[in-house]
Amino acid sequence: MTTAQKKPTTSAMIASFADPDQRTTAAPFGHALNRLAEERPEVVGLSADLAKYTDMHVFREAHPGRFFQMGMAEQVMLGAAAGMAEVGLVPFASTYSVFATRRAYDFLCLDIAEPGLNVNVVGALPGLTTGYGPSHQATEDLAILRACPNLTIVDPCDSVDIEQAVPALADHAGPTYLRLLRGRVPTVLDEYDYRFELGRAAELRTGRDVLFVATGLMTMRALQAAARLEADHIDAAVLHVPTIKPFDTATVLRQIAGDRLVVTCENHTVVGGLSESVAAAAGFAGIATRIVAAALPDEFLAAGALPTLHDRYGLSTAALCARVKAEL
Known part of the structure; x- marks a missing residue:
């Protein structure tokens, strides 16, 4: 086989969403869990035959x-993680989000969430x-899990978020679900004087014309879009919402009040995720925006x-910029 005929060595399964030449950190979850385990002997790790693909191999x-x-x-x-938590261990159980939510929901709900056990599910x-x-593609995992009582849900933006979230999740008394970004994960938030706080949203950038309310990797894209929109004299603010549940209603309501265009940004179906959380908060509070x-x-x-899929479905930075310009 000639060089031109060689197949790519990176599979679609572990393809990175990082931009070319973007700063990244390798396996931030695996290394953060390792550091935590060195301090806390009760921390254990589980995998459903996917350690390499969830960074649990570290x-x-x-x-x-x-x-x-x-x-x-x-x-x-x-079920095993629930039993471990019952005897005082702190399990981090990793698999793909589709399997944790679609396939094992009943076990997550009744074995872990109902008794309020400290099990950290990593998807x-x-x-x-x-x-x-x-x-x-776990496009509906937030919609499935937001209705589960007792469950804390975190959607990190980058390696900084992940590294800081891991010990916070272990310290949290009840069950958690972490939407994992794995492999070479972009490093973005260290430039914004940011610190992860469970249950709290963070304003990363101020702006008078547009407010991006974003979560997960879309916070990175919102920051990129805000920078690009400056060339068109559009001043955009970015509010990062790393915790989907419990939702930081007070901060979101304070930010969306006013006459700015509000654009919610999420790597999830429009049904049952961040956008509906923001809209519901506004509606219940009687805020017309x-x-x-x-x-x-x-x-x-x-x-x-x-890259092609993100352009097609509106998650790319260019797509965000075009959406804002079309709406203003």
Whole structure:
């Protein structure tokens, strides 16, 4: 086979959404969990045969006696994690988001959330972060899990968010769900004097014309869009909402009050995620404001290369800029 005929070595499963030449950090979740485990002997890790693809392999190699390979049995993994939490351990159980939510929801709900156990479910490939199509794109995980009582849900923006969130989740008394960004994860928030606080939204940038209310990787895209819009004399603010549940209603309501265009940005279906959380908060508070949702459509998405898919479904920085210009 000639050089021109060689197939790419990076699979669509682990493809990165990072921009070319962007600063990244390798496996921030795995290294953060490893550091936490060195301080806390009760921390354990579990995987449903996906340690390499959830960055749990970093923990496995450092602490083999505290790692449990459960095989392709997500229900069993969550049931085992519940039992470990019952005896005082602090489990981090990792798999793909689609399997944790669609396949093992009953175990997450009744074995973990109902008794309020300190089990941290780590879901990789959230939303549109893989090109493998509907079988692996967890575009509706937030909609599924937001209705589960007792569950804390975190959607981190970058490596900084992940590294700071891991110890915070372990310290939290109840169950958590982390939308994991894995592999080489962009490093963005260190430029914004940011610190992750569970349950709190953070204003990263001020602006008079547009307010981006963003979560997950879309906070990175919102910051990029805000910088680009300056060339068109559009002043955009960015509010980062890393905790989807409990929702920081007070901060969101304070930010959306006024006459700015509000654009919610999420790597999730428009149904049941951040946009509906913001709209519901505004509606219940009687705040009349214009809210535009930049989110995935309510449909099964195509397979393909991530940059192409992000452009197609409106998650790219260029798509965000175009959406703002069209709405103003």
